[in-house]
Structure formats: C-alpha cells, structure tokens
Amino acid sequence: MSDAHTSSDEDDLYDEGDYYSQSADIESEATEADIEAYHFECVTPEDVDKLFATAVNDLTDKLILQEAGVARMLLHHFQWNCQEVVERYKKNPAQTLALARIRSITVSPDNNNAHFCQTCFQNLRSGEFRSLDCGHQFCADCWTAFLEVQIGQGRSTEIACMSQGCDILAPMEFVLQLIAPKSALLEARYLQFCRNDWIRTHPQLRFCPGRNCQAVIRVEQILAKRVKCSFCQTQFCCRCGGDYHAPADCETIKKWITKCADDSETANYISAHTKDCPMCHVCIEKNGGCNHMQCSGCKYDFCWMCLGDWKTHGSQYYECSRYKENPNIANESVNAQAREALKKYLFYFERWENHAKSLRLEEVMREKIQNRINQKVMAKEGTWIDWQYLLDAAALLAKCRYTLQYTYPYAYFLDPGPRKELFEYQQATLEAEIENLSWKLERAETTQRGELGNQMVIAEKRRSILLKDFLSP
Amino acid sequence: MANIAMQRIRREFKEVVRSDEQSIKLELQEDNVLSLTGYITGPEKTPYEGGRFHVQITIPETYPFNPPIVKFTTKLWHPNISSQTGVICLDILKDQWAAAMTLRIVLLSLQALLSAAEPDDPQDAVVANQYKTKHSLFQQTARFWAQTFAGAPGPLNPDFQKKIDKFLEVAPRADRHTAIQQLSNFDWNIDKAIEDVYKSD
Known part of the structure; x- marks a missing residue:
C-alpha cells in the first residue's frame, strides 16, 4: 500500500500550515502523550482494490496456488488473516478449502x-x-x-x-x-x-459514514477513536461509526442516544430557548455559547444553567455540572422514584442539549470573528496573521465544548461512588474553564491576547486531564 | 427470464401430471402458467389422513432462481401453517430453495411437513403451543379441522360440536368458522373463547 494516497499524512502537512491558514485545527498540537491520537489513512475504493489485490497476490505466491480466486475466497473467509490461512492450508489443505466453501471434502x-x-x-x-x-x-x-x-x-x-x-x-x-x-x-x-x-x-477497514461518501478508513486496529474523512470531512468514531463521543464509550453513547430518542417528548419541553432573568425577570434569549450571562437590562451576572449568581461560579468551584441525587431516595414511593429518575435524566439531558446548542452558536461566532478579522485587515489594523489567534481560540473552544458535551452521557451512566465524584469534579473544572474561554473570546477586542492564550492552555489542559483519567485506551 | 420460468413450469406440470402419484396433483388456473393450484392428500396415520388440501402456487418471474410463493387455501390446524391465513413456514420455500428443485418436490415436502411438524420453528404460535403442551387435544383439533374443511372422513367430535353450537348461541353474530377458530385458539375452553370475542369487539 506504499503507493496509496494516505490522507492523514497529508493532513499533518496541512495542519502545520494551519497556523497560517484559514481553518485553525488544533490537531497539530497532538503529541505522543495525546490520548486521542490515532493514526489512520483515508483511502479511495481504488486504493482498497489495490490493497486486496496485493493480499491476494501475496497468498497466491506463498501457497503456490493456481488460481487467484481461491486465494481471495480463503482470505475473505478467514478475515484477511494471511498468516492463519497459510498455517491452516499447510496443515490440511482439503479441510481449509472445505471450511471456506471452495471445495467440498467429498467430491463425487x-x-x-x-x-x-x-x-x-x-x-x-x-x-x-x-x-x-x-x-x-x-x-x-x-x-x-x-x-x-x-x-x-x-x-x-x-x-x-x-x-x-x-x-x-x-x-x-x-x-x-x-x-x-x-x-x-x-x-x-x-x-x-x-x-x-x-x-x-x-x-482494519471501515466505511466512511458520510452521506454518499465512498471513502474507506484504514487503521492498524479498530478502536473507539476520532477519525476524520479527508474527502467529505465527516468526523466519527472509528469503532461504532457514530459521532465521536469521548470520554463516553460506544455502548454508553448508544444507550444515551436511544434514551434521548425515547424521551423526545419530555426533551421538547426543556429545549425552550428562553429563560427569565432571575433578578429583573425580563425574558432573555441565549444568543451566544457562553453560560455566563449578563442581563442587558439590569446588568446582573448569572449562570444560564442554574440561574444562580455567576460570582459563586467564578474561580472557586464550578458546581453547575454536578447533579445532586436526593439522599433519601430509597425511602420514597415508587412515584417519587420515577420522578427522581426523570429529574436526573432531564438534568443531564438539559446540559447535553445546552452544550450542543452552544457549539452551534459558537460556530456562528467563529464566522463573525472571521468577518471581523477581514475588516481589521482592510482597515490596516495589523496583518491577517496577527489576528489568527482568535480563530485558533474558537477552534479550541469548539473542541473542548464537544468533549464537555459527551461527558454528560458518560456521567449519567456512571455508578455513584468516588470515581463519579472525581469525574464530576473534573467535569466541573473543565466546564468552568470553557465558559471562561467563551466569555473572553466573545469579548476578544477588550481581552488581552496573552490572557486569552493562557485561558486556551488551561482549558485544553483540563480537557486532556479528564480524557487521560477516564477515556479507556 | 420469464422464458426460463415458463419453460420450467410447462415441463414440471407435465412431470406431475404424468407421474402416477395419487397423493399430489397440480392444476393450472385459467391458462395462466404463473398461477397454479396444487392438491395434496393428508398423509396416513396423521390427523390429516383422508383430507384433501388445496395450495395456491404463484410463480415469480425469476423462477426457478427464486422459490415459488405457496400458501394453503384450505384451513388447516398445524404449527407451521397459519390457521388464519394459510401462510407456510418451510425452509425450502425460503432460504433453502435451490434452482434444481421442482413443484413436485414442493408438494411432497408439504406432505412431509404434515407428517412431521416442527413446533420449535412455528408459524402459528397458538397451535405450536397446543402441540407441545396438550398434544392429544392438538390431534383432536387438527382432526376436527381436517374433517370440517378438507373433507376427511369419520364422525365429528360430539363434544366440539356441542361447544360450537353453544358458542354460536351466545355470540349470534359470529359464523361457524369464527367459532371453530376461537374455540381452537382457547383449547376448547368456551368461557375464555367467548370472553375474548367480546373483548375484541
């Protein structure tokens, strides 16, 4: 396959250029210690054909077979494990051919x-x-x-x-x-x-799940890691083919998605777009990704999630991501337990939905940043390169919030105990840093570049720590 | 494609007509080669003995590379045949079909199915359950159905007759077929059978 076009290599080259190019992809910061690092190639159907042809030729040579068709059927039957085919064939050719339904043992x-x-x-x-x-x-x-x-x-x-x-x-x-x-x-x-x-x-092969995409992903070993198709740009989990979902695993996220689909009626009620200001009760529509809200009327700073005073969220301990279970639950009636179960689900679902929405809003913000940079460059306020850090920050914010979104299904299915407490603590600190970053980025004109840079490093650090502790390799 | 199907059916038809097997028969429906009626007689030493069962055979255009579509038009009490619709669960009519098989083999296989039911791979779960848990009641019911619907000889079970009459008294809007179906479904427990009719109303 050495002649095949491997797009991840191309991606790496591309990423190095990213510092100066339009789409700021933080992937270039991936180091060996990065738990999310995963080597994959994105190949075309023609490349795949070549790969199969090479494997078939190899086996034909090794076993001195007359027909390539036999080699191909053997490989297909034994999941393209050339070594296994060779061993089996050398031991008992007739039985191996019979197993692969190529030739029956009793031909008469x-x-x-x-x-x-x-x-x-x-x-x-x-x-x-x-x-x-x-x-x-x-x-x-x-x-x-x-x-x-x-x-x-x-x-x-x-x-x-x-x-x-x-x-x-x-x-x-x-x-x-x-x-x-x-x-x-x-x-x-x-x-x-x-x-x-x-x-x-x-x-070692997986179809790209992108719509009408013919690409095939090639990896050493199929794992629940993020893969990005270089043809259609679809990002997905290599193992389950769904959206990438760290730190949750494939089974957890499948359970979660099923649950969300089942409970879509109750979910409708919570996806209301507006909330009242807890201070002056004016109706507020959330139009940015940040959960740190400031009422445009009374200037009260509050948290969109819990509607509490933002000051208590500031630097200390961000508790908004933690669900407090009713400690008396075992003594309550069945009805109360059901209510409590729904409450628990809604708590996690609301946060999951909210971060998904924030992600979409921040995508809009990213476009705005792009426009602002163009304006500034036109007005000769610095060069285009000078303002790239804003786009880098937006990309990093999206990446962090994406992981944060998927921590909620993970937490929902975690059994209570010290591990859950640790997870929720890390989740809370990550969330706090992300909201901080979002707040600073939305006000980037008045924020110092260094301050924003610091916040970026902190947020990514929190994210990688959480993944390192909870993402099973 | 349809060409091969036509050729095949003509030859198969002749094959069955020429063979002197008394227990199976094949008839064309209104000159249309792709739609046939088959008959099989109930095998000996089974509740179906002496009955004559009709099957409707539809030949797909892709015959013989796809199996014929076969269902019973005579009502039949059997675990692998739907007591309501006559749909058959038989492997050779599904994935085990092979192009070299013929309608004669299909009819003979259906006969074999009447002799040896596969209650663990049922088409009709109610019948299969009765077959496994109350086997003698199953045999009496299957016999009663064969006598009523397929002309099998012998006196009808008087107990069943009485229950049918009683059923029709209580549920005058139901016909005799419904009465037999309902009572058979509920192991001839008349109270349960009637209760169910009113529930579904």
Missing part, C-alpha cells in the same frame, strides 16, 4: 447427466455447461440468469451453487466470465458488492 457428483440441465430441463450440447468446484453441471444460460437474480438481490461473495444442499461458493472469476459479456452495469455492481463484503470482513 455424477457427470453423466451433463447433457441435461437440472434448472431449465433442456437437453443441450455439453460445451455449454459450467460447474463450480463441486461439479454440479448447469447450462451457461441458467447460470447467467441465476447470477443476475442473485446480484439483483445484492449478493456477491455469498453466491453458492444452484444444486440443492450444495454450499460451494462461486469464485469471482467464474461470475465475471458469465456476466461481463452480458452487462457492464451488472459487472460493476457485482464488483462493488464484492468490495463491500471484503471491507466488512477486513479487520
């Missing part, structure tokens, strides 16, 4: 009937007959019609002999020989289905 069909096709019931000249390794003869027309139906139903590598009870598989060469002269479209579909089947069984 009668070929006497080779003038009568069991499918169309016609007597034909023997030259028009074909059979797989099992020897069951059918006429070429029937084979072609059969293959058309099978491919039409989305089958490819699993197409087996037409004979009753025979499970010997049709090699690719056999299929292509019959269908290629008939229809180029059918041939293309067959090849695509085959490739998809192989990718599915390959332990």
Whole structure:
C-alpha cells in the first residue's frame, strides 16, 4: 500500500500550515502523550482494490496456488488473516478449502447427466455447461440468469451453487466470465458488492459514514477513536461509526442516544430557548455559547444553567455540572422514584442539549470573528496573521465544548461512588474553564491576547486531564 | 427470464401430471402458467389422513432462481401453517430453495411437513403451543379441522360440536368458522373463547 494516497499524512502537512491558514485545527498540537491520537489513512475504493489485490497476490505466491480466486475466497473467509490461512492450508489443505466453501471434502457428483440441465430441463450440447468446484453441471444460460437474480438481490461473495444442499461458493472469476459479456452495469455492481463484503470482513477497514461518501478508513486496529474523512470531512468514531463521543464509550453513547430518542417528548419541553432573568425577570434569549450571562437590562451576572449568581461560579468551584441525587431516595414511593429518575435524566439531558446548542452558536461566532478579522485587515489594523489567534481560540473552544458535551452521557451512566465524584469534579473544572474561554473570546477586542492564550492552555489542559483519567485506551 | 420460468413450469406440470402419484396433483388456473393450484392428500396415520388440501402456487418471474410463493387455501390446524391465513413456514420455500428443485418436490415436502411438524420453528404460535403442551387435544383439533374443511372422513367430535353450537348461541353474530377458530385458539375452553370475542369487539 506504499503507493496509496494516505490522507492523514497529508493532513499533518496541512495542519502545520494551519497556523497560517484559514481553518485553525488544533490537531497539530497532538503529541505522543495525546490520548486521542490515532493514526489512520483515508483511502479511495481504488486504493482498497489495490490493497486486496496485493493480499491476494501475496497468498497466491506463498501457497503456490493456481488460481487467484481461491486465494481471495480463503482470505475473505478467514478475515484477511494471511498468516492463519497459510498455517491452516499447510496443515490440511482439503479441510481449509472445505471450511471456506471452495471445495467440498467429498467430491463425487455424477457427470453423466451433463447433457441435461437440472434448472431449465433442456437437453443441450455439453460445451455449454459450467460447474463450480463441486461439479454440479448447469447450462451457461441458467447460470447467467441465476447470477443476475442473485446480484439483483445484492449478493456477491455469498453466491453458492444452484444444486440443492450444495454450499460451494462461486469464485469471482467464474461470475465475471458469465456476466461481463452480458452487462457492464451488472459487472460493476457485482464488483462493488464484492468490495463491500471484503471491507466488512477486513479487520482494519471501515466505511466512511458520510452521506454518499465512498471513502474507506484504514487503521492498524479498530478502536473507539476520532477519525476524520479527508474527502467529505465527516468526523466519527472509528469503532461504532457514530459521532465521536469521548470520554463516553460506544455502548454508553448508544444507550444515551436511544434514551434521548425515547424521551423526545419530555426533551421538547426543556429545549425552550428562553429563560427569565432571575433578578429583573425580563425574558432573555441565549444568543451566544457562553453560560455566563449578563442581563442587558439590569446588568446582573448569572449562570444560564442554574440561574444562580455567576460570582459563586467564578474561580472557586464550578458546581453547575454536578447533579445532586436526593439522599433519601430509597425511602420514597415508587412515584417519587420515577420522578427522581426523570429529574436526573432531564438534568443531564438539559446540559447535553445546552452544550450542543452552544457549539452551534459558537460556530456562528467563529464566522463573525472571521468577518471581523477581514475588516481589521482592510482597515490596516495589523496583518491577517496577527489576528489568527482568535480563530485558533474558537477552534479550541469548539473542541473542548464537544468533549464537555459527551461527558454528560458518560456521567449519567456512571455508578455513584468516588470515581463519579472525581469525574464530576473534573467535569466541573473543565466546564468552568470553557465558559471562561467563551466569555473572553466573545469579548476578544477588550481581552488581552496573552490572557486569552493562557485561558486556551488551561482549558485544553483540563480537557486532556479528564480524557487521560477516564477515556479507556 | 420469464422464458426460463415458463419453460420450467410447462415441463414440471407435465412431470406431475404424468407421474402416477395419487397423493399430489397440480392444476393450472385459467391458462395462466404463473398461477397454479396444487392438491395434496393428508398423509396416513396423521390427523390429516383422508383430507384433501388445496395450495395456491404463484410463480415469480425469476423462477426457478427464486422459490415459488405457496400458501394453503384450505384451513388447516398445524404449527407451521397459519390457521388464519394459510401462510407456510418451510425452509425450502425460503432460504433453502435451490434452482434444481421442482413443484413436485414442493408438494411432497408439504406432505412431509404434515407428517412431521416442527413446533420449535412455528408459524402459528397458538397451535405450536397446543402441540407441545396438550398434544392429544392438538390431534383432536387438527382432526376436527381436517374433517370440517378438507373433507376427511369419520364422525365429528360430539363434544366440539356441542361447544360450537353453544358458542354460536351466545355470540349470534359470529359464523361457524369464527367459532371453530376461537374455540381452537382457547383449547376448547368456551368461557375464555367467548370472553375474548367480546373483548375484541
């Protein structure tokens, strides 16, 4: 695969240039200690074909096989583990071929009937007959019609002999020989289905889940790590294919998403966009990502989450992210327990939703920053490079808030105990720093550049500490 | 494609007609080769013995590469056949179909299915449950159905008859088929059967 185009390498180059380019991607700061670091390649279907061809050639050489088709079917059956195939084949070739449904151990069909096709019931000249390794003869027309139906139903590598009870598989060469002269479209579909089947069984390949994206991700080992498709820019978890979800694991996030879908009715009620100012009761719409609110009427500083005075949130201990369970719960009635369970869920859901919303709003802010920089450059207030730190800060803010959003499903499913307490403490400190960063960035014109830089370092530090402690490698 | 299907059906049709097997029969429906009616007689030493069961066979255009679509049009009490719709659960009519199989094999397999039910892979859960837990009641019910709907010989179970009459007295809007279905579903417990009819009203 050395000749294949590997986009992560390209990404690295690109990232170094990021300091001076438009999209500030903090990924370039990834170091060896970065727990989220993950090496992957983003390849095209053609690259994948080359990869499979190389593997097939390798095995054909190693086992001195006559047909590439046999090697391909062996590899597909044994999940492309070349070493395992070689070991098994050397030990017992007949059994290995039987396991992969290439050749049955007992081959003895009668070929006497080779003038009568069991499918169309016609007597034909023997030259028009074909059979797989099992020897069951059918006429070429029937084979072609059969293959058309099978491919039409989305089958490819699993197409087996037409004979009753025979499970010997049709090699690719056999299929292509019959269908290629008939229809180029059918041939293309067959090849695509085959490739998809192989990718599915390959332990180092994953489809990009992006809409209409043909790209394939190649990794050493499939882990629940963040992968970004270099073709469609979709970011996803390499293991489950869903949105990246650190520090929560794939199972937790699946449970959470299901739960959220189930409870969408109650969720509607909480996704109301406005709250009243706790001081002067004027209706306030949240139009920025920061949870540190200041009422435009009475200038009261408060927290959007708990509506409490922001002063108590400041530098000390940010407690807004922690859910306090009712300690008397065991003594309450079933109804009260259900109410408490709903309250607990709503608490976490509200924060999850809120951070998702903040992320979207901060995306808008990022565009505004971009415009502001353009204006400043036009007005000769510093060069474009001078203002890049603002975009860097916005990118970092998005990255931190994304992780923060996914800490809530994680916390929801954590059992109470010291570990949960530690997690929520770290979550709280991370949240405090993120809100600080958001506040400073929204007022970047009046904030010192150094101060903003410090805040960036602190927020990222908090984020990496949390991941290091709670993201299972 | 349909060409192969037509050719096949014509030949298969002849094959069944020519064979002297008394227990299976195949008929064309209104000259349309892709729609047939099959008949099988109930196998000996089963509750279905002496009955004549109709199946409706629809041939897909992709035949013989896809299986024919087969269902019973005679009502039948059997774990692998829906007592309501006649839909059949049989592997060779699904994923175990092979292009070299024929309608003759299908009919013979259906006969074999009547002799040997697979209650662990049921189509009709109510019937399967009765088959497993109250086997003699299942046999009596299956016999009663075969006599009523498939013309199997012998005197009808008088106890069942009485219950049907009583059912129709209490639920005059129901017909005889409904009465038999309801009572069979509830193991001939008349109170439960009636209660259920009123519940669903």
